Structures are given as structure tokens and as C-alpha cells.
Amino acid sequence: MLELRKDIFADERDDNLKEIGKGTQRQDMLGHVTGSSTYFNDHKLQGMLHLQVLRSPHSHARIRRIDTTEAERSPGVRRIIRGVDVPRNLNTLLSLINFGKDDEPTLAVDKVRYKGEPVIAVVADSPREAFEALAKVRVDYEPLPAVFDVEEALKPGAPVVNETYPKNTFTYYDVYDHQKLRFGDVERGFSSADHVLEQRYQMSPIEHAPTETNGSIAAPDTNGRYVVYTSTQALFFSVDTCAKILDVPSNTFHFIGGTVGGGFGGKVDTLTEPLAILGAMLTGRPVRYIFGREEEMQFGPPRGAERIYIKDGVMRDGRVVARKVRAYFDSGAYTRLSSYAAVKCAAHLPGPYTIPNVYGDIYCVFTNRTPATAMRGFGVTAMDFAIECQMDKLAHLVGMDPMEFRILNAYRDGDMKAHRREAKNTALIECVQVAAEKAKWPLREEFKRMSSLKDGGGARAAIPLTARDQPASARSTAQQRTTYDRAPQPAAGAQPPHPTPPPPASPQPAPQPAHGAIRFSSVFGSRRR
Amino acid sequence: MARHRGRGIASINYPIGMNLGGDPSQALVHSNPSGKFTVSLSSIDLGQGMKSVTRQICAETLGVPVEDVYVDTADSDTGPHCMGSFASRGTHRVGNAVMAAAKEARGVMMEAAAEELEVNAADLETDGRGNIHVKGAPHRSISTKDVAIAAQFKQGKTISGRGIFLVPLSAVDPETGEMSPATCYAHACMVAEVEVDDETGEVAMVRMDSAYELGRALNPRLVEQQLVGGAWMGVSHALFETTEPYYPDPRHGPRDFVEYLMPGPGDVCPHDIAVLERPAADGPFGAKGPGEMCANPILPAVANAIFNAVGVRIDDLPITPEKVLRAIRAQGGARAQARR
Numbered sequence: 001m002l003e004l005r006k007d008i009f010a011d012e013r014d015d016n017l018k019e020i021g022k023g024t025q026r027q028d029m030l031g032h033v034t035g036s037s038t039y040f041n042d043h044k045l046q047g048m049l050h051l052q053v054l055r056s057p058h059s060h061a062r063i064r065r066i067d068t069t070e071a072e073r074s075p076g077v078r079r080i081i082r083g084v085d086v087p088r089n090l091n092t093l094l095s096l097i098n099f100g101k102d103d104e105p106t107l108a109v110d111k112v113r114y115k116g117e118p119v120i121a122v123v124a125d126s127p128r129e130a131f132e133a134l135a136k137v138r139v140d141y142e143p144l145p146a147v148f149d150v151e152e153a154l155k156p157g158a159p160v161v162n163e164t165y166p167k168n169t170f171t172y173y174d175v176y177d178h179q180k181l182r183f184g185d186v187e188r189g190f191s192s193a194d195h196v197l198e199q200r201y202q203m204s205p206i207e208h209a210p211t212e213t214n215g216s217i218a219a220p221d222t223n224g225r226y227v228v229y230t231s232t233q234a235l236f237f238s239v240d241t242c243a244k245i246l247d248v249p250s251n252t253f254h255f256i257g258g259t260v261g262g263g264f265g266g267k268v269d270t271l272t273e274p275l276a277i278l279g280a281m282l283t284g285r286p287v288r289y290i291f292g293r294e295e296e297m298q299f300g301p302p303r304g305a306e307r308i309y310i311k312d313g314v315m316r317d318g319r320v321v322a323r324k325v326r327a328y329f330d331s332g333a334y335t336r337l338s339s340y341a342a343v344k345c346a347a348h349l350p351g352p353y354t355i356p357n358v359y360g361d362i363y364c365v366f367t368n369r370t371p372a373t374a375m376r377g378f379g380v381t382a383m384d385f386a387i388e389c390q391m392d393k394l395a396h397l398v399g400m401d402p403m404e405f406r407i408l409n410a411y412r413d414g415d416m417k418a419h420r421r422e423a424k425n426t427a428l429i430e431c432v433q434v435a436a437e438k439a440k441w442p443l444r445e446e447f448k449r450m451s452s453l454k455d456g457g458g459a460r461a462a463i464p465l466t467a468r469d470q471p472a473s474a475r476s477t478a479q480q481r482t483t484y485d486r487a488p489q490p491a492a493g494a495q496p497p498h499p500t501p502p503p504p505a506s507p508q509p510a511p512q513p514a515h516g517a518i519r520f521s522s523v524f525g526s527r528r529r
Numbered sequence: 530m531a532r533h534r535g536r537g538i539a540s541i542n543y544p545i546g547m548n549l550g551g552d553p554s555q556a557l558v559h560s561n562p563s564g565k566f567t568v569s570l571s572s573i574d575l576g577q578g579m580k581s582v583t584r585q586i587c588a589e590t591l592g593v594p595v596e597d598v599y600v601d602t603a604d605s606d607t608g609p610h611c612m613g614s615f616a617s618r619g620t621h622r623v624g625n626a627v628m629a630a631a632k633e634a635r636g637v638m639m640e641a642a643a644e645e646l647e648v649n650a651a652d653l654e655t656d657g658r659g660n661i662h663v664k665g666a667p668h669r670s671i672s673t674k675d676v677a678i679a680a681q682f683k684q685g686k687t688i689s690g691r692g693i694f695l696v697p698l699s700a701v702d703p704e705t706g707e708m709s710p711a712t713c714y715a716h717a718c719m720v721a722e723v724e725v726d727d728e729t730g731e732v733a734m735v736r737m738d739s740a741y742e743l744g745r746a747l748n749p750r751l752v753e754q755q756l757v758g759g760a761w762m763g764v765s766h767a768l769f770e771t772t773e774p775y776y777p778d779p780r781h782g783p784r785d786f787v788e789y790l791m792p793g794p795g796d797v798c799p800h801d802i803a804v805l806e807r808p809a810a811d812g813p814f815g816a817k818g819p820g821e822m823c824a825n826p827i828l829p830a831v832a833n834a835i836f837n838a839v840g841v842r843i844d845d846l847p848i849t850p851e852k853v854l855r856a857i858r859a860q861g862g863a864r865a866q867a868r869r
Binding site: 001008021025026027097172173176181182183206207234235239257258259264265294298305330344347352360367370377381386389392393426427433435436468 | 548573575576584603610612613657701705709718719720745747750752759762770771777778782785786799805807808809814832833836869
């Protein structure tokens with residue numbers, strides 16, 4: 001049951017609208033309820049072939065040799081695709097917005113870094129023949145030590161998961177192994193607090209569990225173009241990713257999405273399109289590549305795990321005066337989008353509360369598991385779990401009602417947030433009040449009278465004096481670079497602590513933006529300023 | 530051995546759009562010769578209802594009935610660039626782009642109508658039912674169909690518009706994390722009531738009461754669909770799901786929906802929802818986006834309710850019966866907290 005509380009914030013709205021605010025039936029309802037909406041997999045094209053990949057049985061192993069002799073002779077096989085057949089077999093999704101380094105091959109070449117990593121693709125007349133051929137591929141692996149725990153991965157001597165990031169962490173602003181948030185002085189906050197509480201929270205990976213698994217169909221079109229039917233959540237993101245990997249102009253492709261059978265973040269990674277198109281290019285036939293349920297569940301990217309440590313200082317009267325957070329995003333073997341979520345997570349601290357001292361270190365860590373990706377609430381869901389469990393414990397600690405405790409600490413219009421922007425258009429207090437009303441949860445009169453519009457700002461609008469960390473230069477170590485990244489500029493007169501490492505041997509020619517992908521200006525921080 | 534009830538709460542906010550901005554979306558709107566409008570997008574409707582919401586935004590802005598607008602999505606040849614359907618950005622980013630395109634198209638439509646009625650365009654208004662008339666003089670009127678015909682075949686005008694919405698990219702200070710992550714935030718508070726079986730460790734949902742602030746509920750029925758579905762996705766995350774049951778040990782991962790459990794119809798409980806609307810300054814008609822945030826508050830609310838019911842804190846997700854039972858045993862039995 002849904003109730004619209006038009007009485008609240010009524011003077012901030014014009015409710016005199018004709019179409020807005022109406023519960024109009026959805027445009028695609030008829031198609032959905034009659035089962036006639038078209039999904040990518042409803043396109044049955046003449047002469048369509050089927051692609052499947054061979055996945056690594058090891059979490060971490062060197063590939064010594066791949067023998068496809070027998071597989072090539074298997075009935076119905078049209079083409080075997082290896083890493084060397086992929087025009088640019090190294091990519092990172094967010095290279096489209098110039099964030100991060102190319103770190104993930106479409107098909108593994110030298111090493112596999114997670115169980116389930118694609119090694120070989122087979123294009124055959126039927127899915128069955130594709131699977132039968134895959135069973136005949138012989139791969140000689142040399143298993144390597146693997147690391148699965150985010151904190152173990154950061155210890156000296158831990159196996160290097162992904163050579164692009166030899167410290168097993170994403171590199172922020174060329175120098176840091178984590179995203180920082182610094183606001184005020186948490187240590188002083190803790191020493192002035194009546195209680196200090198430190199807790200650990202852990203979230204395991206979960207699956208998007210869409211009804212329709214990831215997939216696409218690519219077919220040669222007239223005039224050298226390719227039409228691609230896809231379940232992607234981000235059409236041009238996929239177009240540009242394919243243009244880069246296949247090294248052709250982006251207008252080579254006509255991407256057609258449409259009804260998607262559930263996304264939730266699991267269909268951003270463009271997992272099937274590059275190989276389906278490459279299959280179509282190499283065979284001249286339509287090629288379909290769709291994940292089975294087990295592939296979707298274990299090797300399609302999950303919402304990554306997060307480990308979060310929160311330390312809070314709270315006063316007897318219920319005011320939270322300091323919050324320190326250390327969080328680890330388990331990115332799996334490759335970056336995908338976790339690096340970006342860590343920045344979003346830092347921006348989210350300390351939750352929707354006004355706390356005068358906040359400190360955050362957010363790490364994006366590589367481990368030998370299926371790469372994680374976006375999912376509903378990306379960068380925030382697990383942190384909200386940790387923060388709100390912590391808020392409940394703090395309320396319990398000081399003997400306060402948990403609803404009133406949140407109202408007391410809630411951010412209000414005019415307050416300064418920890419990422420140093422003024423809070424506007426806030427409504428947390430009103431949500432708590434209305435939820436309490438709905439749940440018949442008694443609140444004291446003074447808490448019923450509090451408002452997001454009142455008593456914010458003033459002293460709460462100040463940016464507190466904040467100590468800086470030690471200079472970053474000492475932390476700059478021998479990270480590998482791609483040509484996307486410029487080397488950090490040493491401070492005038494200062495010598496770099498170590499000789500600048502030579503650039504790595506690139507497995508592909510130096511990347512040029514010749515693939516037609518849109519290049520935005522560099523996203524972050526020091527490089528821009 | 531007994532079943533214990535408890536209530537827990539959580540309150541949250543959620544940023545709208547891609548963190549730091551820099552994520553444009555574009556829209557094209559044009560009329561056919563009968564005055565029916567097409568919105569061309571490359572954006573994807575994932576089932577959340579973006580086609581329907583942008584259709585209502587377009588109709589409202591043009592001043593025509595919603596039936597006169599059709600939204601075409603997901604084609605890279607005909608639809609202009611959109612960053613994608615993620616980050617709670619559909620309603621806010623794409624909605625704004627459609628609004629801008631519809632405004633431009635409306636400008637041409639009103640000019641064409643003014644020429645036909647021989648008045649100043651500024652003196653005209655739409656009635657939302659397919660007519661344009663002189664303000665204060667409803668009898669001096671022309672249908673949008675006749676305007677479209679005249680514009681195309683007589684005046685040589687294209688009733689069309691282009692729209693883009695872009696929140697400029699924010700830099701981040703590497704030392705302090707200073708940044709502009711989002712231009713607006715949605716809010717929520719969830720009260721969860723659960724029943725915990727101290728013999729099996731099983732947790733059953735009893736009821737949910739919630740309040741969500743979303744800027745503007747452009748279509749309350751689509752909002753309800755999101756909020757109800759999102760809450761259950763959150764319950765599933767809190768109590769059922771993981772692809773690695775012994776994380777960080779990667780073994781014994783589920784392979785299908787027999788091994789990967791989620792709540793079924795028998796687990797569903799009542800959910801009473803209130804929606805608040807505090808319009809965002811830069812939202813289309815003030816709208817933010819309910820998409821992602823509604824799956825978040827239920828996780829901690831359930832964990833807090835379990836503590837209220839039996840006195841154990843489970844800080845590791847998912848909160849399986851095994852974890853609950855071990856924790857109850859470790860503290861020597863259930864310890865119900867103050868009943869709320």
C-alpha cells in the first residue's frame with residue numbers, strides 16, 4: 001500500500017500538473033502481459049552460429065600451452081577464437097571516461113586470474129557442438145598461489161593478482177592505494193567522546209539474478225556494418241567498448257537493445273558483445289553468445305564483497321562526534337567498475353548525518369575471484385548496512401531510542417557535509433518521523449517537532465581544521481602505466497625516491513583513440529589541476 | 530524453544546546520478562504530420578519504467594495527452610547518446626534531456642499555431658487534451674494535429690527538439706576527498722518487524738513500514754512497483770543470497786536457483802509505504818530517482834530487528850539461520866530486548 005504525503009513540503013511544489021503524478025499505465029504493459037515484448041534472444045537469424053567459451057578451472061595459473069587441434073576437427077565447429085585473434089585484447093571498462101588502466105583481456109593469454117576466466121571461444125553450428133568442441137581443447141596450466149582475502153592481498157609477499165596493479169590495489173591519483181576522505185580531527189573527537197565503539201562488518205558477493213542472462217547476437221549487415229541485438233544496460237557504453245576492443249570505428253555497429261529481462265547493474269560490463277561480433281566478423285555469419293545460468297551465477301560479475309571497519313565516538317546525550325571508516329572493496333581479478341564505487345563510497349561518508357569529524361580510507365583490492373561489478377546501490381549498500389547497524393549499536397550504548405537517535409544526528413539544510421559541500425534539499429528527519437507514524441512507534445514531542453528546514457547551518461556549516469596526511473611522494477612506487485596515464489610530476493627541486501620505472505612492454509600497439517570511442521577529459525584530481 | 534518478534538529501523542540517503550557527474554544523456558523529440566510525437570532515445574528501459582516516465586514528462590512539457598507520445602529506446606542508429614541505465618540516473622538525467630527536447634519542440638509548435646491563428650505565440654496555451662488556444666479565449670483554438678499539418682506542409686517547419694542534460698564533471702581532491710558527488714539525494718526510513726526462531730535460527734519477515742522521499746513521484750504506481758520490489762530484493766540480500774557462502778573461501782558456490790535461494794511467495798509480508806516529495810532544484814518536475822536506494826535500508830533494519838528480537842548482532846551478510854543459531858547459542862539463548 002502506498003500513501004502520498006502531499007501535506008509535507010507542500011509549499012515547495014506545484015501539484016497542478018496534467019500528466020505528472022498520474023499512475024498512467026506503462027507504455028509497454030500490453031507487450032509484457034501478452035508475452036510479445038521482444039528480447040534480444042527472440043531474434044532467430046538464418047544461419048546463426050553459437051559461441052561458447054572455455055573457462056579456466058583454476059583461480060590463478062600460468063597458461064603454458066593451448067592445443068586446439070582436436071577441437072578444430074570436432075563436428076560443427078566453424079571457428080576457434082584465441083586471445084591473439086582479438087584486435088585489442090586488453091581493456092578496462094572505464095577507459096571510456098579515462099579512469100584507470102587497461103587490465104583485462106577478452107580471452108586470457110599468459111595467465112588466468114580467476115576460476116571461470118575465458119580462455120578460448122568456439123563458434124559452432126549448435127550450442128551442443130560448441131560445448132563438445134570445448135571439451136576437446138587441451139590447456140596446460142601451471143597453477144599459481146592464489147589470494148582470496150582482501151586484507152591478505154595487501155600484505156607484503158601476497159601473490160600478485162593482476163600485474164597492471166602489482167600492489168593488488170587500484171591506484172588513485174597516480175599515488176595512493178586508496179581513496180581518502182578527511183574532515184576535521186577524528187582522533188580529537190575520540191578523545192573527547194564518552195564512548196568509542198569499533199566494529200567490523202562483512203558482506204559476501206551476491207548475484208544480480210536476472211531472469212534473462214547476459215547475452216547478445218551479432219550479425220553481418222550490409223555495407224560492412226554489423227547489427228548487434230543485446231541485453232546491455234548501457235547501449236553506447238557497449239558500442240564504444242566493442243569499438244575499442246575490435247579496433248574499428250564505432251559506427252561500424254548498429255546496436256539494438258530493447259526489453260531487458262532484469263539488469264540491476266549486471267549488464268553494464270559488455271561481456272558477450274565483443275566475442276559475438278568478432279565471431280560474426282571471422283565467420284561472416286550471425287553469432288549468438290548467451291550465458292547459461294551457472295555462468296551467469298558464478299562467472300558473470302557479482303556485487304562484490306566489502307569489508308568495513310567503523311570506529312565511532314559518541315556523547316552521552318547521543319551526538320556522534322567522530323567517525324572513522326576503513327573499507328575494502330573486493331574487486332576480484334580485474335577493475336571493471338569497483339574503483340569508481342570506492343570514490344562514491346567515500347563521498348557517502350558518514351551517511352546522512354552531521355558528524356563534525358570524519359575520516360575514511362576506501363580500498364579497491366584485487367583478489368583471484370570473478371571480477372565484481374555494479375549492482376543496485378553500488379558503493380553504498382554495504383556501507384549503509386554497516387553505518388545503520390553501527391547507529392543502532394550506538395543508540396543502545398547511550399540508552400536512546402534508535403529513531404530519536406537518528407533524528408538527533410540527521411543532516412539538515414545548511415549543514416556542511418564531509419565531502420565539503422553544503423547539504424540542501426534534505427529530508428531524512430521527515431522520513432524518520434513519517435515511518436515512525438506508520439509503524440506506530442512513539443516519538444517524544446521534541447523529536448516530532450524537529451525539521452530538516454530548521455536549526456541546520458551556523459556552526460554546523462563550518463569546515464573544520466583538517467590535518468593533512470604525510471606527503472604522497474614517498475608512497476609512489478613502481479607501478480606499471482599505460483599511455484593513458486602521465487607520470488606524476490615530481491615536486492620542484494625534489495628527486496623522485498626511486499628511479500622512474502620504464503613503461504611496460506605493451507601486448508598491443510600503443511592505444512590511439514582511433515576506434516571512435518568517446519574520450520572525455522581525465523576524470524580525476526591531480527591530473528586535471 | 531520459541532519464536533521471538535522484534536523491530537529494527539534504518540534511515541538512509543542516496544545520491545542521484547553517476548558519482549561526480551560527467552554523465553550526459555540526450556533526447557530527440559519530433560512530431561509526425563498528424564501531431565503525434567516520438568521521443569528517440571538510446572537509453573534502455575530495464576523494466577523500471579523509464580519509457581513511461583519520460584513519456585509523461587514529454588507530454589506534460591509539450592502540453593499534449595500522453596497517448597500522443599511514444600518513446601522509442603535502445604537504438605544506436607536513431608537514438609542520441611546516453612551514458613546508460615544505472616546509478617539511479619534514468620529519471621533524473623534522461624528525464625531532463627527529454628524535458629529540454631520537448632521544450633524546444635513546443636516552441637516550434639506554438640510558433641506554428643500562432644501563425645495559423647494570427648496571434649502572438651506568447652498569448653497561446655495548451656489544454657493538455659490536444660488543443661492550443663488563445664489565453665482567455667478557448668474558442669480561438671486549433672488542434673495540435675492541424676498545427677502539425679500546417680507546420681509541415683504549409684509553413685515548412687519541423688516541430689522537433691533536441692535535449693541534453695549534463696551535470697558537469699567534478700574533480701576530487703586526493704588529500705581530503707573534497708568533491709561534488711551528486712546534485713540531489715533521495716531519502717528513506719524503514720521499520721522492519723521480524724520473527725526469529727531460536728530453535729532453527731530462521732528469520733521470518735512480519736511486516737515493513739517505510740517512508741521514502743523522492744523529489745516527485747512522476748508516476749506513483751511505477752514508484753510503488755520500485756519500492757516494493759526493491760525492499761524484497763533487500764530482504765533477499767539480508768537473509769538469503771550469496772554466490773560465495775563461505776566467503777572469502779570461494780568454494781561451494783551455487784550454480785542455479787535450487788542452490789541460490791531467494792524469498793518466495795510464502796515469505797512475503799505486508800509493506801506499508803509513505804512517499805514524501807521535496808522537489809530537487811534540478812530534477813524534472815523535481816524528481817529524483819527511487820531505483821537503487823529502496824533496496825538499501827531494509828538490510829540494516831532487518832539486522833537491527835533480529836537484535837531486538839533475540840539480542841544477537843549479526844554483522845556478516847547474509848544473515849543465514851546458521852549464523853543466527855550459532856550466535857544465540859554463544860550467548861546462552863535468546864535475550865529479547867525492550868519491546869518496541
